[in-house]
Amino acid sequence: MEHDILRKGLIASVSYVGNKGDKLYALEQPKSTWLLHPGSSRSVETCDGGGGVSGRLNQTGVTGLNRRGNEGFSRYNSMRAELKTRAIHGLTVDTSYTLAHWKDNVSSFFADSTFDGNFGFGFRDPFNPKLDYADSSNDIRHRFVLAYTWELPIGNQMTG
Numbered sequence: 001m002e003h004d005i006l007r008k009g010l011i012a013s014v015s016y017v018g019n020k021g022d023k024l025y026a027l028e029q030p031k032s033t034w035l036l037h038p039g040s041s042r043s044v045e046t047c048d049g050g051g052g053v054s055g056r057l058n059q060t061g062v063t064g065l066n067r068r069g070n071e072g073f074s075r076y077n078s079m080r081a082e083l084k085t086r087a088i089h090g091l092t093v094d095t096s097y098t099l100a101h102w103k104d105n106v107s108s109f110f111a112d113s114t115f116d117g118n119f120g121f122g123f124r125d126p127f128n129p130k131l132d133y134a135d136s137s138n139d140i141r142h143r144f145v146l147a148y149t150w151e152l153p154i155g156n157q158m159t160g
Contacts, residue, residue, distance in 0.1 A: 009086030017078045024072030026106045026129070028122040071129040074104035074136065090151035098143040105129050107137035 002013040078100035085093045105123070123129045 009088070011082075011084040011086075013082045013084075015080045015082075017076070017080070019074070019076040021072070021074040021104070023070040024074060024104075024106060026069050026072040026123070028067040028069060028126050067126075071123070071126075072104065072106035073129075073133075074102065074106075076100065076102045087151065090153060092149045092151075094145075094147045096145050100139070100141060100143070102136040102139040103133060104136045105132040105134075 001015070002011060004010070005012055078098055080096055080098045082094070082096040084095075085091075106129075123132050125131050
């Protein structure tokens, strides 16, 4: 919605933006407690195949496997208010404020964001990806922008 306030060249507008993302790419690194030997209820203990306790999997709880899927989803909603002026003595001003909220369950593939937590990449529970639905690492709630352009009063008659 846009309106010229008092018909003096001060343009005000309000807009809404919403986005829904479903079946987004997700990368998972299975933990040892999620892997089971075929026909057994016992967790995989090691990667060395010998059943010993010296394997990398037993010490870190992380495997060398990656699983790709489409369990990612996101929601984005924002409201934006903007004020613009026509050129007054060569000065044009444009200002806007955005109030937004972005939630998802997969902000980054490799936990390379500062805000992704300390549990590594992937879901906390691969059987219930909704547990990771929270504020996105990319969420910027409040954004204010002020931009201006000043046309210099000299040289405006020049050509070429």
